[in-house]
Amino acid sequence: MLSCAEFRFQVGAEPRKQTVQQILHGIGCPSCLRYLIAMRNLERVLLKAFSVDPPSEHLSSGGSRLGTKASDPSHHSSDKSQK
Numbered sequence: 122m123l124s125c126a127e128f129r130f131q132v133g134a135e136p137r138k139q140t141v142q143q144i145l146h147g148i149g150c151p152s153c154l155r156y157l158i159a160m161r162n163l164e165r166v167l168l169k170a171f172s173v174d175p176p177s178e179h180l181s182s183g184g185s186r187l188g189t190k191a192s193d194p195s196h197h198s199s200d201k202s203q204k
C-alpha cells in the first residue's frame with residue numbers, strides 16, 4: 122500500500138499514468154483521490170496554456186512507433202555507384 126506522500130509524489134510526477142497501487146490508494150483515501158483529479162485537470166490546463174500538442178496516447182500504450190522510416194536511403198545511393 123502506498124502512503125499518501127508516495128501517492129502524491131507519483132501523481133505529481135506523472136498525473137496521466139495511474140498504477141494499480143495508486144488506484145487502490147485512491148479508493149481508500151478520498152483526499153488523495155481529489156488530489157489526483159486536481160492534478161489531472163491542472164495538467165490539462167497547463168498543456169493548453171503552453172500549447173503543447175495534446176497527448177495522443179491516453180493511458181500507457183507502450184509506445185509503438187511504427188512508420189518513422191518512410192523513405193529508404195539505400196535505394197538512392199546504390200544508383201550512382203553502378204556506373
Ligand SMILES: [Zn+2]
Nearest residue numbers: 124125150153
Ligand atoms: Zn492518501
